[in-house]
Amino acid sequence: MGLPTCVDRSVFVHILICMFGTSSWLAVNGIWVELPLLVQKLPEQWTLPSYMSVVIQLANIGPISYTLISIFAPFILSHEKVIILFILMIGASSCLLLSFFWEYTTFIAGTQHSTALLILEFFLALVDCTSSVAFFPFIANFKEKYMTSYFIGEGLSGLLPGLVALGQGVGVVNCINITKTNFTNGSWINTTGNIFPQYQQPNFPAQDFFLFLFIITFMSGFAFTLLGLMPQFRSEMSLNNNVCELVYSRKDSELTSSATVTTSIDSTLSPCNCTESVNNGQSVSHLLNQDDKISDDECQEYKLASRSIKPKISPSLYAYLLLLTATINGISNGILPAIQSYASLPYGNKPFSFSVLFGIIANPLACFLAYFFPTKNIIYITVLTILGCSVAGYDLTLAGLSPNPFLRGKKLGEILLVLSWILVTGFFSYVKVCIGVIFRTQGRRGLLWYGVVTQAGSAVGSIIMFVLVNVLKLFTSAPMC
Known part of the structure; x- marks a missing residue:
């Protein structure tokens, strides 16, 4: 096994991180692009967006809580992967329930409201808003080049629902001229009426659209699970940036010279001696495959390399x-x-x-x-x-x-x-x-x-x-x- 193996792995990591990023704002974007269809069926009609805006802002309790916990009680977030997976499960479950109950309404204070849609949107917005503070730190575990892949996935969280809604025919309006007939002076006279918008019938119902959101969110969770569990991808983590080269290509001189630059050591790094913890309790030997043994000298090189390129x-x-x-x-x-x-x-x-x-x-x-x-x-x-x-x-x-x-x-x-x-x-x-x-x-x-x-x-x-x-x-x- 040689260095190209590490390069080949990076392609899969790019794809998985991109898939993971699509869940960031997928649900909220999806509901917004589906609005022209929803307002035709739900009692709020075009006042629905104002209700949705309030619900989304209420969901900011998620990122606020996550941030406060990370500052004052960081030990609670020690199981980061479990928390993120739980967040994705909430998003996927809400999308699935939304596909079946989005039309469900109840009377509140004598007025009919889209109770199910607004409640489920709160949970979806909770997931999407919290993704801003929960997903970015997780991506920090990987090499810098994968940051862009996450942003591409975040962009796709708006693009994919938009393209599906476009194929669905949502928001397509036909302007029709309605002619009125009035009885005037003993005779019927046709008069030109006003031009009214008429929405085109969608090619498939809103239920199928929300099922699509569920499938994408589920795939995003699957991609995240692979990133967290597959040992083959550990070489692409940020603390392993140079381990792959140390083990396979032995380009020690370049790493040593790069360590001479005066930089600040990231607070998450600890001195590496092959037995000490360097990444959330994982040792260097654990981060590598079992067959990839490195010597103490190489581990010291890894220590120096890990300290560099962190201005x-x-x-x-x-x-x-x-x-x-x-x-x-x-x-x-x-x-x-x-x-x-x-x-x-x-x-x-x-x-x-x-x-x-x-x-x-x-x-x-x-x-x-x-x-x-x-x-x-x-x-x-x-x-x-x-x-x-x-x-x-x-x-x-x-x-x-x-x-x-x-x-x-x-x-x-x-x-x-x-x-x-x-x-x-x-x-x-x-x-x-x-x-x-x-x-x-x-x-x-x-x-x-x-x-x-x-x-x-x-x-x-x-x-x-x-x-x-x-x-x-x-x-x-x-x-x-």
């Missing part, structure tokens, strides 16, 4: 990157989803559909781009963030001018609309990956705080837009036809 960023830069993360997620996860219909509908149903579809496609594509062309240059990251905020400002302006934004009814306006949603998603998705990779170099605690501010920024953005849209009613929706 510590300054507190000011740390705070700046956290601020950027909160801002980006507040805009992309809170503000933009709330104003997309206001910004897009004035240009017609097709531009609206294209802006949604190409926007969710741009997310995983930007993550692929970050994998092949990564950057840790803070200036580049800042410039791309400014560009993303500028494009987001354009979309926010369109929403504020609704139902009569500029270039309405013109092809140029439709092109700029769709292009703006592609660019804003692309810029922000690329920057999220780059910042995530930087925090990955700071170990598990860095990724924990990255997840915390990701969720906090999203929550603040959602709350602000809920007040502006539903309380202050600052935006006016354009008619669908």
Whole structure:
């Protein structure tokens, strides 16, 4: 067995981590793209999204609790894999129950409400919100290159439901002209009526769509189980970055020279002498296959190599990157989803559909781009963030001018609309990956705080837009036809 075996394993780890990442926001994204079908069947109709927004914010009790426990009682989270598997089981079970009970309603205070949908959505949102603080630290157990694979999977959590909903025919609207006949002056006269939207019947029911979400969540849990249990993948863990080379290629000189760089040792690393614990209680000899014995000298080399390539960023830069993360997620996860219909509908149903579809496609594509062309240059990251905020400002302006934004009814306006949603998603998705990779170099605690501010920024953005849209009613929706 030689070094190529380690390289071959990495392909499977990339795939498994990508599959694991699809569960991060799959359920919440799935329910949102299914809304045009749900509002036709449920009593809340188009007030349903406001109820769902409140439920999702209540689910933030999950990441808040997880963060507090990790700070004040970290021993509770010692069985990290069991906790994550339990979270995924809640998500899969909720999707399965949703497929059978989503239409179930009850009377509350004399009004009919979608009780089953909202209760199950709370548990799904609990899973998705908690994933921001639970999944990132787990990914820190693996090499830095796998961080992008997780973000690709996170992008697919929006893309896959969107493509399935597109095949389902959800949200396809036909504008029909209804002619009225009135009896005037002793005769029947046909008068031209108003144009009304009529939703196209879906190609398959909502039950099948939720079963699809269950299957994907189950596969994500299966991928996570393989990552945690298969001993063949231990060589791809971050503390083993150089063990594979030490055992198979003996390139000791490179590792020794790299250790001369002055760096900060991650708090999760302990001195390695082949008998001492280095990774959650696992010794080096345990992390390796039984046939892969290494000498004490090689183990010392591993100790030196493990200490390298862990540069510590300054507190000011740390705070700046956290601020950027909160801002980006507040805009992309809170503000933009709330104003997309206001910004897009004035240009017609097709531009609206294209802006949604190409926007969710741009997310995983930007993550692929970050994998092949990564950057840790803070200036580049800042410039791309400014560009993303500028494009987001354009979309926010369109929403504020609704139902009569500029270039309405013109092809140029439709092109700029769709292009703006592609660019804003692309810029922000690329920057999220780059910042995530930087925090990955700071170990598990860095990724924990990255997840915390990701969720906090999203929550603040959602709350602000809920007040502006539903309380202050600052935006006016354009008619669908």
